[in-house]
Amino acid sequence: MRWVHFFLAQKYFYSRRKKGFIHLISWLSLLGVCVGTFALVVILSVFNGLEDLNRSIFQSFDPDLKIQRKDRRSFSSDSTWFTQMKALPDLHHVTPVLEVNALARYREGQMVIQLRGVDTTFQAFSPLRTAIREGILLTQEGDYAFAVVGGGVMSGLQMNLQDFTTSLELWYPNSQPLNMMNPESNINAVSLQPSGVFSLEQRYDQWVFAPLSVVQELAEKEGEISCIEVYTADAVQVQREIQAILPDTFEVLTQDEQNEALFRAIRIEKLFIFVALLFIIGIASFNIFFSLTMLVIEKKEDIQILKAIGADSKLIFRIFLTEGLYVTSLGALIGLVLGIALCWIQQEFGLVSMGMTSALVDAYPVRIDPLDLGQIAFGVLSIGILVSIFPARKAVYYLTITK
Numbered sequence: 001m002r003w004v005h006f007f008l009a010q011k012y013f014y015s016r017r018k019k020g021f022i023h024l025i026s027w028l029s030l031l032g033v034c035v036g037t038f039a040l041v042v043i044l045s046v047f048n049g050l051e052d053l054n055r056s057i058f059q060s061f062d063p064d065l066k067i068q069r070k071d072r073r074s075f076s077s078d079s080t081w082f083t084q085m086k087a088l089p090d091l092h093h094v095t096p097v098l099e100v101n102a103l104a105r106y107r108e109g110q111m112v113i114q115l116r117g118v119d120t121t122f123q124a125f126s127p128l129r130t131a132i133r134e135g136i137l138l139t140q141e142g143d144y145a146f147a148v149v150g151g152g153v154m155s156g157l158q159m160n161l162q163d164f165t166t167s168l169e170l171w172y173p174n175s176q177p178l179n180m181m182n183p184e185s186n187i188n189a190v191s192l193q194p195s196g197v198f199s200l201e202q203r204y205d206q207w208v209f210a211p212l213s214v215v216q217e218l219a220e221k222e223g224e225i226s227c228i229e230v231y232t233a234d235a236v237q238v239q240r241e242i243q244a245i246l247p248d249t250f251e252v253l254t255q256d257e258q259n260e261a262l263f264r265a266i267r268i269e270k271l272f273i274f275v276a277l278l279f280i281i282g283i284a285s286f287n288i289f290f291s292l293t294m295l296v297i298e299k300k301e302d303i304q305i306l307k308a309i310g311a312d313s314k315l316i317f318r319i320f321l322t323e324g325l326y327v328t329s330l331g332a333l334i335g336l337v338l339g340i341a342l343c344w345i346q347q348e349f350g351l352v353s354m355g356m357t358s359a360l361v362d363a364y365p366v367r368i369d370p371l372d373l374g375q376i377a378f379g380v381l382s383i384g385i386l387v388s389i390f391p392a393r394k395a396v397y398y399l400t401i402t403k
Contacts, residue, residue: 025291026327032284033331034338037380040277041339044372047270049365054262057201058255060131063095063229065239066253067246074098074224081245082228090238093125095229098212100219103171106157113153113208115170117215125231128198128209135161135196140211146195152205154197167191170210172218188218278379285387288324292391296320317392324388325381332380336373343368 067085069075077096086094098117103110118126120140128148129137138146147168149159159168174188192210199205216222230252232238239252246252256263343366345351350363 025287025294029285029287029291030327030331030334032287033281033328033380033384034335036277036281036284037332037335037376038339038342040274040281040376041336041368041373042342042366043273043277044270044376045339045343045366045368046364047266047273048367048369048372051263051266052367053361053365054259054266055255058259060127061200061204062255062258064232064235064255065230065242066227066258067230067242067250068227068253069249070251071249072226074221074226076223077225077228078223081247084245085228085230085242088238088241090232090234090241092231092233093121094231095119095121095126096212096225097227097229098215098219098221098224099226100172100215100221102208102218104153104157104208105169105171106159107166109157111153111156111206113149113170113206115172115208115210115215115218117210117212119212122209131198131200132196133199135194137198138195139209145190145192145211145214147192148196148198148209149194150205150207151197151199152202153208159194159197161194161197164193168194168208170208170218175220188220190214190218274375274379278383281380282383282387285328285383288327288384289387289391291327292320292324292388293394295323296391296394320392321385321388324391325384328381328384328388332377332384336377340368340373 085091095118100115100117102113102115104113118139123137123139126137132148133151134154135148137148139148140146147170149168153159157168160166168191170190170192172188173186176186192214212225216224230238230242235254239254242252342351346363346366352364353362
């Protein structure tokens with residue numbers, strides 16, 4: 001008798017004697033829940049894939065840990081804590097960096113770029129080597145200085161790496177009093193031969209890498225750096241160790257924390273999509289409410305028979321509540337299976353392409369997150385319970401008035 005409400009609910013759903021209109025609404029309700037659940041699984045998995053894609057891009061550009069002042073001002077690299085930090089055992093390598101905005105000129109073209117000064121450990125260990133599309137990753141060789149430019153700088157200035165007679169000029173305003181008679185004296189300038197071009201994402205297109213000493217001289221910041229980049233296998237543990245050494249005015253950021261604004265935007269958009277689609281499923285589930293209500297009216301005689309053989313109000317309530325949950329659960333299960341299947345096909349075969357020749361990946365990235373599946377199932381079932389309660393109570397009301 002424990003499962004009698006389930007078997008009766010299942011019988012009512014599949015019963016061929018059920019009136020055609022009610023039967024149609026029940027199946028339309030199931031279809032609506034199925035399509036909504038399917039859409040949720042696919043769209044949330046695409047968001048997960050885009051998040052992973054961004055992380056893979058960051059791994060080629062951003063360090064595992066970034067040490068900087070909280071007020072983003074530059075600081076001296078000659079510090080006691082810097083020496084203590086480099087002595088930590090789990091550090092693979094450490095790169096001091098100075099970042100400034102500068103003007104780049106090449107032939108007749110010019111544009112504002114983000115200039116990053118790095119030492120020789122950068123060209124030896126940087127994962128940016130995997131993103132080099134032309135030339136090599138080289139910023140310094142002996143006494144010669146070179147520049148590694150982003151794809152946006154390359155195309156914007158129409159640079160040619162094979163033209164060894166033309167250099168990339170970098171301009172930066174100096175700290176001398178303004179001289180209106182001789183404007184060029186207000187500018188510090190340096191010429192570098194471009195050695196390579198990297199291509200990652202549009203947000204990195206304006207970057208130019210050059211030797212740290214050259215950038216410090218150009219910006220008149222001798223001995224100063226903007227941040228320290230740390231590469232390690234255990235970022236979380238090393239972050240705690242470094243933070244314990246640093247003064248309170250400094251912070252240590254992981255890759256996710258360095259790009260917190262982007263990840264926050266992705267998660268907020270993902271949340272809004274989840275709520276919007278869940279709302280659509282809720283609207284579609286009103287069909288369950290109507291079909292159950294009409295089913296209760298149709299089954300008044302069955303309710304009287306069940307009462308005569310000893311059924312109480314709890315059993316009647318469970319029968320029609322289970323009927324609504326059965327439709328919701330079956331639709332959610334089919335939607336989950338179809339969504340997971342499509343995402344798996346996309347992962348394995350790249351069914352849907354990005355449609356861009358310059359995209360870093362050929363197909364839309366997807367990743368199925370079990371937590372998302374659990375949240376989808378919980379949300380859909382909660383909607384099923386809410387829309388089934390009133391018709392179930394209506395059935396109990398008919399139980400009390402039938403004779």
